[in-house]
Amino acid sequence: MIAWPDELFDEVQDSLDREDPTPLHKQLSTRLEAAIRSGRIPAGSKMLNEIALALRLGVSRPTVRRALQGLVEQGLLVRRRGAGTQVVSGMVNRPLELTSLAEDLRRTSHESGTEVLLHAVERTSDEIASRLGLPRDGEVLHLRRLRFADGAPVAVLENYLPVGFAALTAARLAETGLYELLREEGVSIRIANQSIGARRATGLEAGLLGISRGGPLLTMERIAFDDSGTAVEYGTHVYRPDLYRFETTLVAK
Amino acid sequence: MIAWPDELFDEVQDSLDREDPTPLHKQLSTRLEAAIRSGRIPAGSKMLNEIALALRLGVSRPTVRRALQGLVEQGLLVRRRGAGTQVVSGMVNRPLELTSLAEDLRRTSHESGTEVLLHAVERTSDEIASRLGLPRDGEVLHLRRLRFADGAPVAVLENYLPVGFAALTAARLAETGLYELLREEGVSIRIANQSIGARRATGLEAGLLGISRGGPLLTMERIAFDDSGTAVEYGTHVYRPDLYRFETTLVAK
DNA sequence: CAGTGGTCTAGACCACCCT
């Protein structure tokens, strides 16, 4: 079995900061993740067992377990009772998380840009009203944005929000993701239901994305909810399938 | 705040079986999930706090926490420090899990059927060899299946596996999902990387699925790995977008 | 058989929300 570099233990232990408000298990898993992704902990190597690891790092076993559990859910570790914990072979890992496309693209180090095509308050249509759980005669904020990556148009993002988010100006939306702006406004999204599909491009979409009319589009529909369970956003997004895909890592159990 | 039916506590407590090998927290979360989905615990109602709940049910607080955590990850509960735990409003929830399409369809109570179009051992192509990490001159099992739901063709499933799965006969594949058969053979899949996209249908696909050539298709590509980190299966699936979508529930943090 | 991860318990302190 491949071994770990020995000085790594001390480095990790020293870097843990009990004064830091971020949880110990989080600090630990972050450092281990970095060591795995950088290859310092080699792929396929066997980890120390939990008790030994806890002792070596000066934390309790439950804390170690919690840190390792996080890495298992990211698909970086595989654990088997009686056998031990192993680092899996290197594989890309971009979970389908609760982030805006802007954050996705930034993370994969693309240059992203946004053009706000529409920013208007409209009368609530029946469909939007039922999706957002709003009264039928009210008003909603309707956004349409064109998203670029490396200069090429990648996606058309259509969003509907309850009115009252005056802070969401077109200028700010051009620079920041929708979810990030909402977070700044104190709106924290907790749960979202999402549906991924495909369909033909309309003439408008084809023109915006620079593809042929009737060509295939990847679609994503999403309703996002608040802490309190009230719907905050409904979005229908379409993506150029040659430039965008949804990647997931699934872990059994 | 809406309250719980009082007798529910006793029912749940009585139904917990410490002799049962299934973990206590799992038993508990299963029962709570059923109570929530059936509406016995009303949507929007506030739960008892953890300590009280643990006392009432006769288990420790960590066990209660673990059970509740599972329900949070399924999007059934929302917890806020200092505020409490609430049941969210009713929303469908089909997470993007590690299951075969057969299990998906069965769960949503459709009649599913499978026709095995191809079941052959072929020379390993360069692409398949690199995906599965197999030697270039070896052989792979190549499967092509047509999946029906309610009598209509829904998907064309193309799969490549290392040879040696003789038990995967065409007859058995017509009745059971691939993953289920592999599980019966003692092959437990632990991690899978999955990519969802869209493209035009080829003539073959269009004919099989009963759509127009060049029409949009929803695509899914997947590599599945063993406990030991060795690739077990590579699949490229295409779906009729009017009959199939990928639904996910996302939970923040 | 020894070693490993999986589970459960008991108790403590803290950060945050609400009124």
Added chain:
DNA sequence: GGGTGGTCTAGACCACTGG
């Protein structure tokens, strides 16, 4: 300020894997 969930600890027993 009282109550809530979030975190951390210490120790115990069990189920499974492997040689």
